[in-house]
Amino acid sequence: MHDLLRKTRRVKLILPALTEATSPYWRPIKYSLFPPLGLATLAAYLDPALDITLQDEHVEPLDLDDDPDLVIIQVYITNAYRAYRIADHYRSKGARVALGGLHVTSLPEEAAPHADTIFLGPGEDTFPQFLRDLAAGAPKRRYQSTLRSIENIPPIRRDLIKRSHYLVPNSIVVSRGCPHHCTFCYKDAFFEGGRSFYTQRVDDALAEIARLPGRHLYFLDDHLLGHRRFSRELFTGMRGMNRVFQGAATVDSILRDDTIELAARAGLRSIFVGFETLSTSGLKGAGKKQNLPFDARSGATRQPACSGQAALYREAIKRLDDLGVMINGSFVFGLDGEDPDVFARTVDWAVASGITTATFHIATPYPGTQLYAEMAAQKRLTTSNWDLYDTRHVVYQPIGITPAALKTGYDWAYREFYRWGNIFTAARAHRSSKHSLKHLAYSAGWKKFEPAWDLVIRLKQLSQMRPMLEAVLAPVKTPELEPRTHEVRTSIPESA
Numbered sequence: 001m002h003d004l005l006r007k008t009r010r011v012k013l014i015l016p017a018l019t020e021a022t023s024p025y026w027r028p029i030k031y032s033l034f035p036p037l038g039l040a041t042l043a044a045y046l047d048p049a050l051d052i053t054l055q056d057e058h059v060e061p062l063d064l065d066d067d068p069d070l071v072i073i074q075v076y077i078t079n080a081y082r083a084y085r086i087a088d089h090y091r092s093k094g095a096r097v098a099l100g101g102l103h104v105t106s107l108p109e110e111a112a113p114h115a116d117t118i119f120l121g122p123g124e125d126t127f128p129q130f131l132r133d134l135a136a137g138a139p140k141r142r143y144q145s146t147l148r149s150i151e152n153i154p155p156i157r158r159d160l161i162k163r164s165h166y167l168v169p170n171s172i173v174v175s176r177g178c179p180h181h182c183t184f185c186y187k188d189a190f191f192e193g194g195r196s197f198y199t200q201r202v203d204d205a206l207a208e209i210a211r212l213p214g215r216h217l218y219f220l221d222d223h224l225l226g227h228r229r230f231s232r233e234l235f236t237g238m239r240g241m242n243r244v245f246q247g248a249a250t251v252d253s254i255l256r257d258d259t260i261e262l263a264a265r266a267g268l269r270s271i272f273v274g275f276e277t278l279s280t281s282g283l284k285g286a287g288k289k290q291n292l293p294f295d296a297r298s299g300a301t302r303q304p305a306c307s308g309q310a311a312l313y314r315e316a317i318k319r320l321d322d323l324g325v326m327i328n329g330s331f332v333f334g335l336d337g338e339d340p341d342v343f344a345r346t347v348d349w350a351v352a353s354g355i356t357t358a359t360f361h362i363a364t365p366y367p368g369t370q371l372y373a374e375m376a377a378q379k380r381l382t383t384s385n386w387d388l389y390d391t392r393h394v395v396y397q398p399i400g401i402t403p404a405a406l407k408t409g410y411d412w413a414y415r416e417f418y419r420w421g422n423i424f425t426a427a428r429a430h431r432s433s434k435h436s437l438k439h440l441a442y443s444a445g446w447k448k449f450e451p452a453w454d455l456v457i458r459l460k461q462l463s464q465m466r467p468m469l470e471a472v473l474a475p476v477k478t479p480e481l482e483p484r485t486h487e488v489r490t491s492i493p494e495s496a
């Protein structure tokens with residue numbers, strides 16, 4: 001064994017706090033949801049005999065007085081400055097520092113001066129290669145992932161995760177990437193140089209699920225229904241496992257066939273759907289074909305903004321409502337072509353449609369994305385202070401609306417959607433009164449009891465809240481969950 005590896009006894013994995021942690025928007029509960037799964041995934045490649053610690057600055061103060069030999073830091077865009085400071089600190093103490101993650105992949109030249117080694121893309125191929133090179137005494141400065149697979153990966157080191165610090169310790173990913181190519185999304189840049197959508201083996205995914213204690217799971221996959229055969233086999237295998245789970249999927253995949261019914265029967269109770277905008281032209285501009293009515297996808301068809309779009313969205317919402325699945329709708333403001341009425345239009349629609357929770361974003365051109373390249377080419381980027389790239393600030397010159405109006409409208413949309421009156425109106429939109437009650441509990445619980453959440457977090461009692469979450473995610477009713485014939489809606493072609 002080479003000296004370099006022999007010297008590596010203490011390894012520290014760090015998720016630095018996002019800059020938001022110091023802002024008035026900071027919501028401790030939002031950042032106490034999920035543990036750092038990426039780092040726990042990487043830790044699985046380390047020799048278990050090493051002294052390994054994993055720290056997530058969102059839920060605990062970092063101990064910076066220690067002396068690890070190897071420091072592994074995950075860098076997101078809005079923790080990048082903090083990550084670089086921590087990296088510099090440990091390097092000045094003589095530690096070997098490795099940086100990776102989304103932001104390092106987007107801007108390797110920016111990250112490189114703060115690290116001994118940087119990693120571009122997912123780490124399942126490059127990190128073990130780095131460890132082998134370290135053992136051989138020749139670690140490289142830069143690794144670029146090209147061989148993409150999450151088949152036969154070692155079990156995630158969940159034992160390093162402090163479960164009591166998180167409301168949802170059972171977060172899980174069974175695929176990586178997504179089959180689509182939205183211009184604002186991190187996906188194409190992050191997975192450049194190799195496959196950009198791939199899954200685990202179904203058996204392995206089911207085995208990982210079986211290893212997780214409790215009932216509740218949160219799939220962090222970009223698109224849980226993205227690979228049709230895989231997701232159908234997964235949900236079929238999950239039947240009888242007595243789980244309740246949440247995940248994300250696209251509009252087309254919800255309407256495509258009966259996969260969503262299989263998911264509901266397996267325990268799907270709430271789903272994240274990126275509606276983004278009600279405007280067909282806005283969706284086309286963002287490359288979000290999977291949200292478009294079929295006849296609007298070719299680009300040749302002209303539809304009045306909204307009509308076909310709203311009908312398609314209504315169909316997806318009704319389908320989910322029939323299954324008792326709550327919806328977390330995601331919306332983006334500031335796409336080209338929008339007018340100042342977009343905020344009221346979007347909130348009114350979301351409330352009337354019975355969307356349970358909404359996530360609003362100001363359009364944010366992340367470095368590496370097509371949107372960023374377009375904005376840069378048009379000289380519309382107004383800042384490169386990455387702390388502001390959190391989808392709450394306007395970092396570019398919008399068209400058709402002023403930056404100030406965009407920011408004000410975004411803030412208003414959040415306030416308005418989560419007004420008590422609107423929470424009640426949205427809750428009433430469901431056909432079943434049990435669904436309405438669950439809606440009320442979930443939405444109000446998420447946004448209206450911040451001081452209570454803060455207290456629970458301070459007392460380190462989040463695990464006590466899990467049974468309540470599971471109760472809110474109990475099934476609404478079962479008739480629609482009974483097996484139905486394999487119905488394929490031909491208007492929505494398969495996208496994956």
Ligand code: B12
Nearest residue numbers: 035036038074078098099100101119122123186366390391
């Ligand atoms: C969970 C999650 C969160 C959690 C984060 C908690 C946590 N502990 O990580 C919470 C809820 C806090 C969150 C918040 C936000 N998020 Co978020 N989130 C995610 C999500 C769904 C999953 C992350 C994950 O666990 N992935 C699975 C693991 C296995 O992959 P991974 O973490 O990427 O790790 C791998 C590699 O990156 C690499 N790697 C990472 N670090 C290192 C280090 C080294 C040394 C090496 C070798 C390798 C390596 O190896 C790992 C294994 O392959 C991602 C989408 C996604 N699919 O990744 C979005 C995502 C990261 N979020 C995003 C956004 C936009 C946000 C928000 C801004 C949204 C908002 N407005 O509220 C906020 C705030 C963040 C901010 N202020 O900047 C974007 C980021 C875009 C970008 N370019 O930065 C993503 C990509 C979603 C998307 N499709 O756009 N998020």
Ligand code: SF4
Nearest residue numbers: 178180181182185222
């Ligand atoms: S569907 Fe979602 S994850 Fe897939 S490319 Fe579009 S924004 Fe990204």
